[in-house]
Structure formats: C-alpha cells, structure tokens
Amino acid sequence: MRTVDLTKDFRGFTAVNAVNLDVADGTIHALVGPNGAGKTTLFNLLTGFLTPTSGQILLRGEDIAGQQPEKITHLGVARSFQITSLFDQMTLLEHLELALASPTGLGYRFWTSRKKLGAFRERSMELLAEVGLADRSGQRAGSLAYGQKRALEIALALALDPTLLLLDEPTAGMGLEDVDRTIGLVKKVSAGRTVVFVDHNMHVVGSLADRVTVLQSGEVLAEGTYDEVRGDDRVITAYLGETGGETHE
Numbered sequence: 482m483r484t485v486d487l488t489k490d491f492r493g494f495t496a497v498n499a500v501n502l503d504v505a506d507g508t509i510h511a512l513v514g515p516n517g518a519g520k521t522t523l524f525n526l527l528t529g530f531l532t533p534t535s536g537q538i539l540l541r542g543e544d545i546a547g548q549q550p551e552k553i554t555h556l557g558v559a560r561s562f563q564i565t566s567l568f569d570q571m572t573l574l575e576h577l578e579l580a581l582a583s584p585t586g587l588g589y590r591f592w593t594s595r596k597k598l599g600a601f602r603e604r605s606m607e608l609l610a611e612v613g614l615a616d617r618s619g620q621r622a623g624s625l626a627y628g629q630k631r632a633l634e635i636a637l638a639l640a641l642d643p644t645l646l647l648l649d650e651p652t653a654g655m656g657l658e659d660v661d662r663t664i665g666l667v668k669k670v671s672a673g674r675t676v677v678f679v680d681h682n683m684h685v686v687g688s689l690a691d692r693v694t695v696l697q698s699g700e701v702l703a704e705g706t707y708d709e710v711r712g713d714d715r716v717i718t719a720y721l722g723e724t725g726g727e728t729h730e
C-alpha cells in the first residue's frame with residue numbers, strides 16, 4: 482500500500498499534507514508523531530472514513546482514495562479501533578460469529594438465525610485462539626480485563642481476513658505486562674499480512690516496526706528503521722517540543 486501526495490484539508494487547515502507513505506507488503510509499519518501530527522486523520526483516509534482533498538491511496542495498484550469504508554473493507558483493509566466498540570452483554574463467541582456473518586449480509590438479523598450463525602463457530606473459535614481468548618469464548622465481553630478487550634477487538638478485525646491490518650494505538654492505556662503480550666500478539670497476527678499501527682510507546686514501536694514513518698504537522702518528517710529515525714535530529718527536536726511527555730522508552 483502506498484499513498485501519493487495524500488492531503489486532507491479541514492476548512493483551510495491542512496491536517497495531512499502531501500504525504501507519501503510506502504508500506505511494503507508483509508511488513509509491520511509504525512506511524513508515530515507528536516499529538517496532532519495527523520496520524521488519526523491519515524488512518525481515517527486509509528479506511529475511507531474521510532475523503533482526501535487530493536492525492537492517491539494505492540492498494541495493489543488500485544486507487545482507493547475516497548471509496549466507501551465498506552468497499553475498502555472488501556478490498557482487504559481492516560482496522561482495530563482505539564476506542565472499545567464491544568457489546569458488554571454479548572459473549573466473545575457471539576462477537577466473532579456476528580463479525581463473520583456480517584460480510585455475508587446476515588448482519589443485524591442475527592438473532593433470528595442462530596443456526597446460520599453456528600456455521601461460523603469453528604472459524605470464530607480459531608480466531609479467539611489466535612488472540613489467546615479461546616478459553617473465554619462463552620464469557621460476556623463486559624467481564625474481560627482491558628487488555629483482553631483489546632485482543633478481542635484485534636480478533637474482530639481479523640474476522641474480515643484483511644491483507645492490510647490497521648491498528649490504532651494497540652497498547653494505549655495498558656500496563657507493562659499487557660503491552661508485552663500485545664507486542665507478541667501483533668507479531669503473531671502479522672504473519673502473512675501487512676500491518677500499519679499508530680503507537681506512542683517507543684518500546685512497542687522499536688519491538689515491532691520494520692519501518693517507521695514520523696509525522697509532524699501533517700507532513701512526513703522522517704522515515705526509516707526505528708534506529709534510523711530515533712537518531713534523527715529533526716525527530717528528537719519534534720519530540721522534545723512536545724509537552725505531553727507520552728514517548729515512553
């Protein structure tokens with residue numbers, strides 16, 4: 482996947498400015514940058530939640546810029562959200578069955594077709610196993626610890642069988658143990674697919690990313706391996722200028 486001069490203006494304010502992002506197939510690519518750098522806006526452009534003002538998003542050579550989110554999902558792009566989007570009363574298995582049923586058009590009629598949903602049980606259990614939640618399949622999502630909820634969200638994204646998986650701050654709000662578990666999980670689910678993730682935690686970025694793109698004020702400030710960008714003077718200055726102090730080492 483790559484972008485060509487991708488730009489998004491919000492009423493005269495340029496949040497993403499002529500960004501050329503090149504994500505090689507099968508790699509894990511991190512997007513980092515100080516608050517307000519444009520990372521979330523870029524994610525929203527890649528998934529069709531926002532329409533670019535100009536520029537291209539090339540997925541296997543096809544320009545998908547401005548396509549509807551559903552169409553982009555069909556083309557193999559899935560996103561796991563930063564904000565939890567789970568139903569507390571539904572079990573883990575039900576979440577997965579519903580996610581697997583949706584692309585087939587069963588969608589919201591799921592409660593009338595338990596039998597049809599059952600057809601997705603095996604795949605649901607495989608996906609739960611992939612994220613380490615198989616033994617909790619019958620539990621309600623509301624009973625999960627925070628880190629487990631995030632893992633369930635990753636399983637839901639995987640249900641779409643994406644070739645490009647976008648993870649929005651997969652370790653946000655996690656304690657050290659969950660962070661390390663999530664690093665292992667992302668490595669595991671990256672097999673056979675391309676992953677782009679946003680994270681403020683530099684330990685996570687250093688552990689996972691093959692390449693790192695640093696954004697600042699909507700523009701690409703630096704691009705390279707983790708070691709290359711962390712030693713880049715412009716990057717150091719950009720982060721030192723940040724008051725949030727969110728760059729944990």
Ligand SMILES: Nc1ncnc2c1ncn2[C@@H]1O[C@H](COP(=O)(O)OP(=O)(O)OP(=O)(O)O)[C@@H](O)[C@H]1O
Nearest residue numbers: 491494495496514515516517518519520521522523
């Ligand atoms: N809908 C919108 N209308 C106007 N301005 C917006 C809109 N969405 C984002 N922006 C602005 O665009 C800039 C980039 O925001 P964005 O959320 O993409 O940054 P970010 O890098 O994801 O930041 P953070 O790390 O804080 O999540 C910010 O200055 C933000 O205020």
